[in-house]
Amino acid sequence: MKKRIVLLPGDGIGKEVMHSAKEVLTAIAEEYNHTFSFENHEIGGAAIDQYGTPLPETTVDACKQADAVLLGAVGGPKWDNNPSHLRPERGLLGIRKALDLYANLRPIKGFKNLLHASPLKEEIVSGSDLLIVRELTGGIYFGTPSERRDNGESVVDTLAYTRREIERIVDKAFQAAQGRRGKLTSVDKANVLESSKMWREIVEEKKAQYPEVSVEHVLVDAAAMKLITNPASFDVVVTENMFGDILSDEASVLTGSLGMLPSASLNESGVGLYEPVHGSAPDIAGKGLANPVAMILSAALMLRYSFELEDEAKIIEDAVQSVLDAGYHTADLQIPNGRQVGTEEMTKLIVDYIRTLNASKCIASCYY
Numbered sequence: 177m178k179k180r181i182v183l184l185p186g187d188g189i190g191k192e193v194m195h196s197a198k199e200v201l202t203a204i205a206e207e208y209n210h211t212f213s214f215e216n217h218e219i220g221g222a223a224i225d226q227y228g229t230p231l232p233e234t235t236v237d238a239c240k241q242a243d244a245v246l247l248g249a250v251g252g253p254k255w256d257n258n259p260s261h262l263r264p265e266r267g268l269l270g271i272r273k274a275l276d277l278y279a280n281l282r283p284i285k286g287f288k289n290l291l292h293a294s295p296l297k298e299e300i301v302s303g304s305d306l307l308i309v310r311e312l313t314g315g316i317y318f319g320t321p322s323e324r325r326d327n328g329e330s331v332v333d334t335l336a337y338t339r340r341e342i343e344r345i346v347d348k349a350f351q352a353a354q355g356r357r358g359k360l361t362s363v364d365k366a367n368v369l370e371s372s373k374m375w376r377e378i379v380e381e382k383k384a385q386y387p388e389v390s391v392e393h394v395l396v397d398a399a400a401m402k403l404i405t406n407p408a409s410f411d412v413v414v415t416e417n418m419f420g421d422i423l424s425d426e427a428s429v430l431t432g433s434l435g436m437l438p439s440a441s442l443n444e445s446g447v448g449l450y451e452p453v454h455g456s457a458p459d460i461a462g463k464g465l466a467n468p469v470a471m472i473l474s475a476a477l478m479l480r481y482s483f484e485l486e487d488e489a490k491i492i493e494d495a496v497q498s499v500l501d502a503g504y505h506t507a508d509l510q511i512p513n514g515r516q517v518g519t520e521e522m523t524k525l526i527v528d529y530i531r532t533l534n535a536s537k538c539i540a541s542c543y544y
């Protein structure tokens with residue numbers, strides 16, 4: 177398979193973890209006969225320094241022509257006092273908009289060796305492996321009017337969705353559930369909101385197209401409780417923009433480390449932007465301490481959702497799992513009796529696993 181990948185390392189540890197993702201993808205390409213071409217472009221603070229804007233046209237054009245985009249992270253103290261049009265985050269918001277990314281996917285998985293770092297008891301978080309599918313471009317964050325009225329004495333925000341906007345995110349979630357354990361939880365507030373009633377109707381209509389997926393409807397307040405009392409009961413969760421914003425942050429702390437969490441944002445043509453949930457971590461940038469796993473798992477999501485290379489995605493995820501199982505970890509994690517390594521060594525361990533796995537498969541199929 178031939179694919180063109182745009183890399184936007186951004187700022188701080190973004191550059192370091194992007195290097196790791198590229199090494200892993202290069203190993204996958206070489207071991208499994210794919211051709212991935214990589215093109216680097218600037219975004220965020222690095223783009224402000226070089227081009228005077230957080231999102232140069234050249235970056236947007238390259239992303240629009242790419243098969244997928246990997247993004248590191250943007251921001252840092254150097255640009256904190258810039259005027260708002262020259263803030264690094266403007267680059268991030270701009271590229272999400274330019275690519276029309278309407279679906280945000282956040283997988284959250286409890287790795288066995290790291291469960292002790294969860295704020296929840298190990299027996300509660302154990303077995304958690306869920307995917308939150310959040311609508312990203314509609315709902316109350318974008319509805320108009322959104323304004324102060326009556327000389328500031330009243331205020332209005334608008335929660336608006338079209339049928340089409342709900343259908344496409346619900347379809348995406350059903351499809352994701354088909355590739356996982358076949359359970360979909362649709363989260364809404366249908367006891368109060370008209371938009372939620374329509375959301376629930378659409379999920380019910382769509383159900384017939386995906387008979388192998390079981391569906392449950394949960395109110396958002398109950399979902400927030402269930403996420404901390406029984407997170408392992410979820411497989412795929414689909415919800416509208418604001419509910420998803422809140423629930424995905426709640427869910428992200430379950431596993432105890434920001435350095436482990438990947439994300440994907442997709443548009444209708446399957447092109448996606450893949451990025452770790454964490455930021456540019458200026459406090460550790462340039463020290464070789466960054467945990468590259470969130471970025472590497474984001475690359476795995478790219479293989480799964482943009483390139484439909486499920487086996488290769490799984491190989492990367494297995495590689496991460498097996499390196500952690502062997503006790504290796506970066507400074508942000510603690511594994512009892514484990515061995516702390518830096519960004520480069522962690523990356524090398526993951527790459528070595530991928531290469532060894534393929535070599536052993538070859539030996540098995542060639543000689544036995």
Ligand code: NAD
Nearest residue numbers: 249250251252434435454455456457458459460466467508
């Ligand atoms: P952050 O995620 O960068 O860091 C929070 C803490 O987690 C820090 O102590 C950091 O060292 C640690 N951390 C984060 N990722 C890590 C990793 N991969 N390995 C090891 N440790 C890791 O959040 P912050 O400190 O609030 O923000 C720093 C900058 O990043 C700010 O400029 C902020 O605007 C920006 N930011 C960018 C994004 C993005 O690009 N998507 C997201 C969040 C924050």
